[in-house]
Amino acid sequence: MNGQTAGESIVVRDVGQVYAARSGPPTVALDHVDLTVPRGRFVSVIGPSGCGKSTLLRVLAGLEEPRTGSVSVFGATPAAAAAAKSVGFVPQVPALLPWSSVLQNVQVLGRVNRAAGRRRPAPPAGCEFVTDPVSLLTRLGLQDVLHARPAELSGGMQQRTALARALALQPDVLLMDEPFSALDEFTREAAQLQLLDVWSELRTTVVFVTHSITEAVLLSDTVVVMASGPGRIATSIPVDLARPRHHGQLDSSAMHALEHRVRQALGAAYAEAGVLRGSTA
Numbered sequence: 001m002n003g004q005t006a007g008e009s010i011v012v013r014d015v016g017q018v019y020a021a022r023s024g025p026p027t028v029a030l031d032h033v034d035l036t037v038p039r040g041r042f043v044s045v046i047g048p049s050g051c052g053k054s055t056l057l058r059v060l061a062g063l064e065e066p067r068t069g070s071v072s073v074f075g076a077t078p079a080a081a082a083a084a085k086s087v088g089f090v091p092q093v094p095a096l097l098p099w100s101s102v103l104q105n106v107q108v109l110g111r112v113n114r115a116a117g118r119r120r121p122a123p124p125a126g127c128e129f130v131t132d133p134v135s136l137l138t139r140l141g142l143q144d145v146l147h148a149r150p151a152e153l154s155g156g157m158q159q160r161t162a163l164a165r166a167l168a169l170q171p172d173v174l175l176m177d178e179p180f181s182a183l184d185e186f187t188r189e190a191a192q193l194q195l196l197d198v199w200s201e202l203r204t205t206v207v208f209v210t211h212s213i214t215e216a217v218l219l220s221d222t223v224v225v226m227a228s229g230p231g232r233i234a235t236s237i238p239v240d241l242a243r244p245r246h247h248g249q250l251d252s253s254a255m256h257a258l259e260h261r262v263r264q265a266l267g268a269a270y271a272e273a274g275v276l277r278g279s280t281a
């Protein structure tokens with residue numbers, strides 16, 4: 001377990017997931033997947049379309065049971081972690097309540113928490129902002145739109161609201177499924193910086209699915225490259241860029257070298273999928 005105990009890490013062991021197909025053989029979405037995410041780390045998952053990234057997130061979120069293998073979220077099953085509101089999820093589409101304000105969208109989970117009688121440990125020193133929705137939204141640059149409805153917000157603002165909603169749970173783990181993929185380049189960069197800014201203080205454990213090599217490298221401690229046919233982990237690439245990260249690092253030789261490594265691994269995953277498809281056609 002890489003020297004980590006179950007309570008200190010998310011541990012995925014030999015996980016497999018299979019879906020029945022409408023016709024033909026079943027889809028092996030995950031096959032012998034092993035992954036350890038130590039507490040407080042930021043891990044990105046990248047891979048060809050259909051390689052099982054979202055399936056892996058759903059298994060971690062307790063939304064589906066894996067067919068085989070085991071998953072521990074800091075010592076609990078994913079279902080137990082989800083029931084304890086220890087898992088925050090930021091989907092690709094923000095799915096905000098359209099008739100509620102930005103503030104109400106974030107407050108609603110606080111109410112769910114209180115109704116569940118959930119007690120959270122005090123946040124790290126200096127991170128008290130996370131316990132107060134107004135402070136949290138202000139921290140994410142949304143102080144001027146607290147009372148706006150989602151339809152009045154830009155895409156970037158909507159995603160930051162979804163991030164605030166997830167963070168308001170004070171989750172032990174934050175699962176993010178291509179949260180910035182629909183944003184234009186500059187809005188995306190701003191959202192990345194906002195995320196890095198709050199993450200650098202909260203140090204919530206993050207599993208972040210993306211199709212962007214640059215985004216994966218810029219944000220992460222480790223980039224996990226998946227391959228498809230069947231869905232599996234091809235390699236894990238540690239990112240040793242200094243923190244705090246910023247877009248000034250994008251032009252550094254270290255950044256380019258890491259992007260190159262991820263691109264090579266991803267290229268191999270795509271090529272292999274093509275070979276596998278060719279051989280089974």
Ligand SMILES: Nc1ncnc2c1ncn2[C@@H]1O[C@H](COP(=O)(O)OP(=O)(O)OP(=O)(O)O)[C@@H](O)[C@H]1O
Nearest residue numbers: 019020027029048049050051052053054055056231
């Ligand atoms: N509920 C389901 N029923 C049947 N097949 C499914 C189901 N969910 C996913 N799959 C299949 O499992 C495989 C993995 O899907 P998944 O959505 O996890 O991939 P992904 O890597 O997230 O893809 P993308 O990058 O396109 O979002 C795909 O072949 C997909 O068609």
